Amino acid sequence: MNLNYVVKELYYQRRRTIISVVGLSVGIALFIILNALSLAYREAARAPLKEIGADITVQRPGNVPQELTGAVFPCSAVTIRQEEITKIEKIPGVIGIGKAVLVWVFDPHQAWIVLGIERENSIGPAILRAFVTEGRFLENGKSEALIEAGYAQQFGIKVGSNIAVAGRSFPVVGLVDASRAPKIAVANLYLPLKDAQSIAVSSKPLQSVSPFAPGDVNLLFIKAEQEKIMPVAAALKNILGAKAVIATPESFLKLLGNLFALSDKFTLAASLIAMLIAILIAFKTMAGNISERAKEIGVMKAVGWTQQNVTMQFLMESVLQCFAAGILGILIAVIVSYGLSFMTVNIPIPWEMSPTPHFLPGGGKQLYKTLQLPVHIPFKLATFALLLSVLIGGFTGALLGRHISKIKPSEVLRHE
Amino acid sequence: MNNGDILMGVNLSKKYSNLEVVKDVSLNVKEGEFVSLVGKSGCGKTTLLSLLSGLEKPTKGQVTLNSKDITGATEEELALFRREYVGFIFQSFNLIPTLSAWENVALPLFPIKMSNDQRRKRAIELLEQMEMGPRIEHLPAALSGGEKQRVAIARALANHPKIVFADEPTGNLDSATGDAIMAILSELHKKQGMTMLMVTHEPELAKTADRVIRMQDGEVMK
Numbered sequence: 319m320n321l322n323y324v325v326k327e328l329y330y331q332r333r334r335t336i337i338s339v340v341g342l343s344v345g346i347a348l349f350i351i352l353n354a355l356s357l358a359y360r361e362a363a364r365a366p367l368k369e370i371g372a373d374i375t376v377q378r379p380g381n382v383p384q385e386l387t388g389a390v391f392p393c394s395a396v397t398i399r400q401e402e403i404t405k406i407e408k409i410p411g412v413i414g415i416g417k418a419v420l421v422w423v424f425d426p427h428q429a430w431i432v433l434g435i436e437r438e439n440s441i442g443p444a445i446l447r448a449f450v451t452e453g454r455f456l457e458n459g460k461s462e463a464l465i466e467a468g469y470a471q472q473f474g475i476k477v478g479s480n481i482a483v484a485g486r487s488f489p490v491v492g493l494v495d496a497s498r499a500p501k502i503a504v505a506n507l508y509l510p511l512k513d514a515q516s517i518a519v520s521s522k523p524l525q526s527v528s529p530f531a532p533g534d535v536n537l538l539f540i541k542a543e544q545e546k547i548m549p550v551a552a553a554l555k556n557i558l559g560a561k562a563v564i565a566t567p568e569s570f571l572k573l574l575g576n577l578f579a580l581s582d583k584f585t586l587a588a589s590l591i592a593m594l595i596a597i598l599i600a601f602k603t604m605a606g607n608i609s610e611r612a613k614e615i616g617v618m619k620a621v622g623w624t625q626q627n628v629t630m631q632f633l634m635e636s637v638l639q640c641f642a643a644g645i646l647g648i649l650i651a652v653i654v655s656y657g658l659s660f661m662t663v664n665i666p667i668p669w670e671m672s673p674t675p676h677f678l679p680g681g682g683k684q685l686y687k688t689l690q691l692p693v694h695i696p697f698k699l700a701t702f703a704l705l706l707s708v709l710i711g712g713f714t715g716a717l718l719g720r721h722i723s724k725i726k727p728s729e730v731l732r733h734e
Numbered sequence: 735m736n737n738g739d740i741l742m743g744v745n746l747s748k749k750y751s752n753l754e755v756v757k758d759v760s761l762n763v764k765e766g767e768f769v770s771l772v773g774k775s776g777c778g779k780t781t782l783l784s785l786l787s788g789l790e791k792p793t794k795g796q797v798t799l800n801s802k803d804i805t806g807a808t809e810e811e812l813a814l815f816r817r818e819y820v821g822f823i824f825q826s827f828n829l830i831p832t833l834s835a836w837e838n839v840a841l842p843l844f845p846i847k848m849s850n851d852q853r854r855k856r857a858i859e860l861l862e863q864m865e866m867g868p869r870i871e872h873l874p875a876a877l878s879g880g881e882k883q884r885v886a887i888a889r890a891l892a893n894h895p896k897i898v899f900a901d902e903p904t905g906n907l908d909s910a911t912g913d914a915i916m917a918i919l920s921e922l923h924k925k926q927g928m929t930m931l932m933v934t935h936e937p938e939l940a941k942t943a944d945r946v947i948r949m950q951d952g953e954v955m956k
Contacts, residue, residue: 320844323833330832330873617828620789621842622817622893624810726809728790731824 324634331607338603339643342707345596346647349589350695350703351654356585358693362663363570366687370500371441372416372539373547375565376406377670378558381527386675389421389432389484389521391528391536394563394670400533402557409553411546416442416539418503419514421524422675423484428473430483431674433505434514442539446508449499453477453492461513463488466496469506483507484517501687502565503537504672511535563670573666593706600643601714604636608722615722616730625723632719633712640711644704651695651703659693739798740765740897740929743786746795748778755781756792757952763897763931768923770932770940773949779933780901782949786931787820787899788812800896817842821890823919825902827882829874829889835861835881836870839888846893860888864918880911887918891928898922900932904939916942 328335367373380396391397407415419434435443437456447455451467463483465475470493480487488509496504509517518530530536542550551564608615615628623631667685741763748756755778763769771779784790786797788804789812796805800819804812816822829838839857861870864884874882883903890898900919904912920942922928932943940946948955 322850323830323837323844326832326837613828614830617824617830618841619813620816620822620828621889622813622820623845624813626810627845724809726790728784731789731828 320631321634324631324638327635328639334603334607335639338600338607338639339646341599341603342596342640342643342710343646343650345592345594345599346644346703346707347650347654348592348596349706350647350651350699351658352585352589352592353699354651354655354693354695355658355691356582357696357699358658358691359574359663360567360571361692362665362689363574364567365689366500366502366570366665366667367565367567369445369687370416370443370502370539371445371541373542373544373566374540374551374554375502375671376538376540376554376558377536377563377565379561379563379670383523383527385523386422386424388425388523389423389517390524391518391530392420392422392670392673392675394673395420395536396528397530397534398536398538398558400531403533403535403538405557406538406540406554409550409557411543411550413541413543414439414441415541416440416444417511417535418443418537418539419511419518419535420503420505420537420673421514421518421521422673423507423517425483429675430507431505432483432507432509432514432517433503434509434511434517436511441541442537443500443503443508446494446499449495450492451495453490455492456508456510457491461486461488461510462491464492464494464508465490466504466506466508467493468496481507483509484521486513486517488513501667501685502671504674504685565668565671570665573668574663593710597710597714600640600710601718604639604714605718608632608718612722612725612730615725616727619723619725620727620731625720628723629716629719632722633715636715636718637708637711640707640714641704643711644707647703647707648695648700651700655693655695659691661691661693662688663691664688738764738766740800741786741931742798743782743792744796744798746782746785746792746797748781748785748790749793755952756785758795759949759952759954760795761786761947761954763929765896765929766923766927767945768920768928768930768932768943769945769947770934770943771947771949772934772937772940775935777949778952779935779949783899783901783931783933787822788816817845817893819896821893821895821898823883823886823890823898823900823903825905827874827879827886827906829882829885831874834871834873835866835877835885838874838885839892841889842893856892857888860891861885864888878911879907880914883907883911883915884918887915887922891922897929897931900930902934903932904934904936912939 377395378398379394382393383390416439417436421432423430423432456462463481477490479490481490515532518524519532547566551566554564555562618628664686672685739762744760746756746759773779785792804815836854836857839860840853843853858870866884904915923930934940
């Protein structure tokens, strides 16, 4: 094997080399792009939960009172009892829990969607701290309120004013821009968790359909070890019952309904088909090249090249071509991925996860989390694709080289 | 092997299906001897050369080259044997089109463990001997027929062979160029004592050799 000979052969047979390299590189690029797209949709599906600092949200659906007066729970989120929370905290893989209480309050002149939040917890709606546009966030131990900026504008509520909710008065200390805030558990009034729990406890209509004790909640946000999300979700069902609504990145992926998002098998099958076509192109081109060089191989063997020498020569040619194809494939994939990263993806947020009464303005509107498709090519994927390309080269070169090196020089030089 | 014979073929036959191309031929070549095999096209001389050089295995008979019986050798053993002891000159030069003149000369040296500089040095030395010094970097496509054959002769000598087999070395050349090539071969034999077995169908060229063996219908004429 002589590297100079290898390079020259590829250079002088450049039309064939280019066909082979481009053919395989397109397959490699497709393989990378399909997998990068699949990863991108998976990452996108994490976004709605990630932005609220959780990996899993938990709700329990139930009934609503006959009449919507005073404080009531939405049908999608009724009581999760304190003892159930204690059990959930002990599930292996659970890193932390955020709690919230979501109630609809129908006062005689105003309807509120109230979310009681834990002020200091980084898991859950306390992340709203970053979206205060006026005033300040809730302070520890104080009964005060944050209002959604659009709602405040609609009803002329200002920072510093007082609001009356379910017979209680709260000073408004800040406004929150919900259009920028997480799309899960969106409300128009944010209170300390204890105040929201207190409203729920003292509401007769609410207690009549879903008994609620002071330490109970109706929304849970769980941070879990990434590889244990699914087992944790299964354990949650065991504790809360089969009807519990457990939202995970996987459930958002299903909502996306995209082929890439739906099925790892599809991605695997599509990328395998792409690779197979590329391999066939490369194999056919290389096989054509080798058969045209039968006489050359005859000469090599006549002057003392062994079968192993000939095989190594073709193996190196093939590996070098496929290495170049791998590099080109990665470059193509990087360029295409850059283009694809400008695509936006709308992730539907189920009504249950941000329940708004249908009769309120915007109540029936489908919420979406819109984000740019986070397409990027992980180093591991690029390395794997390059290795795969070199392996294809090695396999093809060894197979063809081994076959052609069996030529007897006398057979191809016979016309002499 | 005796009397300084470097090559000996005994009762060699070669059959392709039912066609016997070489029929019970025996011949020997002494070290330093220039022997030509002459005969009409299709008389079996190229096949005989292939049998004697280890390119092909006889159906019957025995070949001894440099005191080694190569009759039962495997393809790999024959390749190594050719690398060490044999040089070839073909009618149509058979240069590798993508390699320069010096790289073509160095082709038999590629599988041998030596530096590229050493290969290049040896190739240039031989090309200069063939008066091809200014053409060492040229590709075969840029060389004339005569120049190609000079490169091919240099290639045949690259591995310091014990014997050179030449198959119609002037067959693709005009008469003037052919004469020049024959002069080179003759000089190689006379000045360097190179053992040569040349196949030709031209009786005039055959006369350049020390000894002429005539073939007809696969047999050596007595």
